[in-house]
Amino acid sequence: MSEKATVITSSDVHLFYGKFEALKGINLDFKEHEITALIGPSGCGKSTYLRCLNRMNDLIDDVTITGNIALRGDNIYAPTEDIVQLRKQVGMVFQQPNPFPFSIYENVVYGLRLAGVKDRTVLDEAVESSLKAAAIWDEVKDKLNESALSLSGGQQQRVCIARVLAVKPDVILLDEPTSALDPISSTQIENMLLELRDQYTIILVTHNMHQASRISDRTAFFLQGNLIEFDETKKIFLNPSQKETEDYITGRFG
């Protein structure tokens, strides 16, 4: 693999919910145009860590975060950081498909409207290109004005991804995006992520180890708030260097 630019660096990230230490010093870097999978059993801190990357944990009371996370060199926890701008650069897709109760069109342009874009042609173009990139254009192009809630779960999730793509983020965070979906919808989303890899940096939390092995370039294994191992996906799955990693991926626990 050729050397790619590092997009996000994090060093010694600790996170406390009240007094409970949920992350115990995470050092993890993410490279451009790669899919990085975060795996580990429930409660290991992988989702919590993911939510540090776009500061969604700020919304929870009583959370303390220490350490350093930088996006392309800028400390995102600096007091001067513009969180709104950060979240535009680092988009997020949630576990449950959560389209707004608006039309498909309005869902996709939501982020653009926030930024004050009013030009109809710009919006139309963004809708088409984002829905195409999210591999759902053909299914919804004739019903853009229908409620997004009328779609199936898998379609809703792809609309949610299109909604993130429309604001042209640098990094896309996905928090178990397929765990609420059926296998066919999951495969569609996996294939789409592989397509998107060329333009975005993708960080994916998943419960599904097969999914991690199928689509990710690198895999990070979390356990009880610690990062146990981080390496190329092939290496992790074929020849892990830590005993815990091997136990987990061979199904001995978790």
Place this chain on the structure above:
Amino acid sequence: MDPIREAMLKRSRSAKLERRGRLISLFCIGLIVVIVAGIFYFVASKGLATFFSDGVNLWDFLTHSVWSPGVKDAHGSPQVGALPMIVGSFGVTFLSAIIATPFAVGAAVFMTEISPKVGRKILQPVIELLVGIPSVVYGFIGLSVVVPFIRSIFGGTGFGILAGTFVLFVMILPTVTSMAVDALRAVPSHYRSASLALGATRWQTTWRVVLRAATPGILTGIVFGMARAFGEALAVQMVIGNAALLPNNLVSPASTLTSVLTSGIGNTVMGSLENNALWSLALLLLLMSLFFNIMIRWIGKKGELK
């Protein structure tokens, strides 16, 4: 008969209990239905008598503006024009709802989105307290504070639609607010996180997503408030001036359907035209509250589909 066969044909203890419970609840609901139907029948039979036995034209009743049931006009038909009361009722209802809505929605947004802790601990009990204040207290405050205040600014007596609107505004504000709070709380939190994750500020999230998703619930609250305002009698009667004249401004004495009813029903003889005419007003009130109820259900259903 052999004992097994007997046991199978006899009702078990639990089946009997089941049956008894069903009968009791059926009786209760039946009683409610009978009472409601009875009220409707009573009010309708009295109210319609104005038109059928006293020969008043329904159209004249709704559009004429002279209310003196004891006096007959040049054609010999009684003068029961309810237009002043209809205008008065709708006037105070819509005006108070229009004023109350922005305050109620603003307060609800503060209580749910901006400061949920203060909202739950301090403002919620305050609002509940406001709902529980008897209407005569609102009316009395209106009479001793609002009416003199309007008098000092606009002149005249101070009684009128404006005073009624103010009193009703304060009365329905807690109702609309608490329903708007419920509607906002019912908006799933994942809409908020999705919006924030797309780079929205809290204000943008509230304005573009939360309020939009809560619109049917908020509308229901407004209609509830309007139903309450429309049916409120005592507090309005105390401040509106009780002159059955078509109001030509907001500060001259007027009347509503309810205020004419409360002040007149004790002073008329059962079965007389004067009495029947009041029943017609009551029927109109009943139909309007029915209409408000249907509207609430309709909005609720529309909201569900989304």
